Amino acid sequence: MVKKTVVIHPVIDKYIRMAWAALIEAGYDATYSTALNLMLLAAILEILKSGLSRETVEVLQSFLRDAKTVEELKLAEQISDITEKIMREIVRAATERR
Numbered sequence: 001m002v003k004k005t006v007v008i009h010p011v012i013d014k015y016i017r018m019a020w021a022a023l024i025e026a027g028y029d030a031t032y033s034t035a036l037n038l039m040l041l042a043a044i045l046e047i048l049k050s051g052l053s054r055e056t057v058e059v060l061q062s063f064l065r066d067a068k069t070v071e072e073l074k075l076a077e078q079i080s081d082i083t084e085k086i087m088r089e090i091v092r093a094a095t096e097r098r
Helices: 010-025 032-050 054-065 067-097
Strands: none
């Protein structure tokens, strides 16, 4: 497994959480990561099977052209990266003091 920190758009987060809840309700010992990976796998398999529809391509292109959303996601990712670096330094410094 590869552990990554990523920024998820709030709308996508909503659907991941819905999938997560459905998995738990169905009796699976699921996590947020389980739901996200399940959704990504389903999307990949569907794309491999039948490709992307014109409508889907248009929605994806619209998302990529939405400069405000893309910039918000970039900023959130940068803040997440900085926070992660600060936390690593705090842990390193605490470890060195022992």
